[in-house]
Amino acid sequence: MVSVPPEILMTPGPVPVPPVVLKELSLQIGHHRTPQFQKVLQRVLEMLPPVFETAQRAMVLTSTGTGGMEALVVNTLSPGDEAVCVVAGKFGERWAAMAESYGIIVHRFQVEWGLSVSVSAFESFLRELRKEPQAVLVQACETSTGALQPIRELAATVRKSAPNALLLVDGITALGAYPLPMDQWGIDGLVGGSQKAFMLPTGLSLIALSERAWDKTQSAKCPRFYFDLRKERKANLGGETAYSSNVPLIRSLDAVLSWIEEIGGFRAVHKRIAGLSLATRESARLLGLSPFAATPSPSLTALKLPTEVDGSKLRSHIERTHSVVTMGGQDQLKGRVLRIGHMGYISDEDLIQTIRAIGESLRTLNPESSLSPEQVHTAVLHCQSVLNRYPAPWKQPL
Numbered sequence: 001m002v003s004v005p006p007e008i009l010m011t012p013g014p015v016p017v018p019p020v021v022l023k024e025l026s027l028q029i030g031h032h033r034t035p036q037f038q039k040v041l042q043r044v045l046e047m048l049p050p051v052f053e054t055a056q057r058a059m060v061l062t063s064t065g066t067g068g069m070e071a072l073v074v075n076t077l078s079p080g081d082e083a084v085c086v087v088a089g090k091f092g093e094r095w096a097a098m099a100e101s102y103g104i105i106v107h108r109f110q111v112e113w114g115l116s117v118s119v120s121a122f123e124s125f126l127r128e129l130r131k132e133p134q135a136v137l138v139q140a141c142e143t144s145t146g147a148l149q150p151i152r153e154l155a156a157t158v159r160k161s162a163p164n165a166l167l168l169v170d171g172i173t174a175l176g177a178y179p180l181p182m183d184q185w186g187i188d189g190l191v192g193g194s195q196k197a198f199m200l201p202t203g204l205s206l207i208a209l210s211e212r213a214w215d216k217t218q219s220a221k222c223p224r225f226y227f228d229l230r231k232e233r234k235a236n237l238g239g240e241t242a243y244s245s246n247v248p249l250i251r252s253l254d255a256v257l258s259w260i261e262e263i264g265g266f267r268a269v270h271k272r273i274a275g276l277s278l279a280t281r282e283s284a285r286l287l288g289l290s291p292f293a294a295t296p297s298p299s300l301t302a303l304k305l306p307t308e309v310d311g312s313k314l315r316s317h318i319e320r321t322h323s324v325v326t327m328g329g330q331d332q333l334k335g336r337v338l339r340i341g342h343m344g345y346i347s348d349e350d351l352i353q354t355i356r357a358i359g360e361s362l363r364t365l366n367p368e369s370s371l372s373p374e375q376v377h378t379a380v381l382h383c384q385s386v387l388n389r390y391p392a393p394w395k396q397p398l
């Protein structure tokens with residue numbers, strides 16, 4: 001066996017998984033066409049719609065989150081259709097490029113990285129289009145910058161200014177991390193990812209469509225085969241998935257959803273995530289760091305680094321000396337931010353260790369810095385005091 005040194009995973013996906021998931025993952029592989037597994041799948045399909053807060057069915061696809069984003073596009077749109085895509089970072093760019101690769105005419109609503117959509121500017125943008133678009137694509141949280149998008153307000157704007165457009169939301173770092181009530185807000189397509197707030201390994205995307213979006217699946221002309229959601233729904237109604245089920249991950253999803261119910265439901269998980277993000281922002285401020293995003297998402301914090309600090313060096317120093325794994329920035333943010341995830345099975349000690357690691361590494365890498373050991377200590381103590389108000393809803397190992 002290869003021994004893996006213990007590390008604290010503080011990235012915005014993948015995230016640490018709880019013991020119930022580790023236990024499932026250690027079990028012998030089962031076959032999907034057995035009554036035992038069909039019961040598991042049935043339970044999962046019953047537990048999922050409440051997570052989306054929808055009266056519609058929700059589905060599980062064996063793919064990473066990007067596959068779920070693709071499923072939303074190909075099942076509801078046709079080549080030549082027009083779509084507005086909010087591009088506020090790397091994931092917005094990905095979705096716009098994906099839609100274009102299917103022949104969709106994409107109107108990019110560009111947002112400066114780190115900012116959230118201005119709803120009034122977005123409304124003008126929609127009004128000024130020559131034609132009403134068939135869809136609006138947006139991230140609920142743009143993970144590359146840590147910015148939260150105002151989905152509720154955007155949904156209301158789309159309903160008013162482009163009433164026939166479907167609102168498709170990439171909720172991969174949102175669904176399960178903070179409230180995103182699909183039906184109440186009027187979201188037509190929503191996708192989540194297993195390795196984010198669902199606290200599982202990478203490999204499943206979770207997806208739901210509104211009734212209007214399901215109607216569109218009949219007329220949509222984008223090529224689709226594996227991700228044909230009509231086939232998936234039909235198979236689900238018969239107690240199966242369209243192709244071989246991902247037995248270990250679906251069993252783990254069953255276990256994690258039941259466990260979350262036991263610890264107080266997603267409301268309790270949301271609260272913990274909000275506490276971890278608050279503790280991170282406040283203690284980082286004591287280290288002289290502020291969030292990069294103007295309106296940060298609860299699910300992760302991207303910390304803006306001082307110009308004299310090389311972000312890639314900081315990140316690897318933190319990893320080497322404290323075994324804390326964080327994420328850097330991508331593209332234009334390379335070396336300029338440090339991203340810390342708040343989803344998953346994170347203990348108080350994990351975050352405290354992270355804050356200490358950031359403080360100590362900043363001091364080591366930048367001897368000129370005015371950051372004192374006392375300030376690092378104060379930040380660590382403050383982190384603990386915020387977390388005391390937001391205890392983990394699960395029993396923490398001693």
Ligand SMILES: *Cc1c(COP(=O)(O)O)cnc(C)c1O
Nearest residue numbers: 064065066091139143172173193
């Ligand atoms: C993680 C993430 C994805 C999906 O990434 P995969 O690697 O395909 O799972 C998509 N959108 C956002 C906003 C994400 O954070």
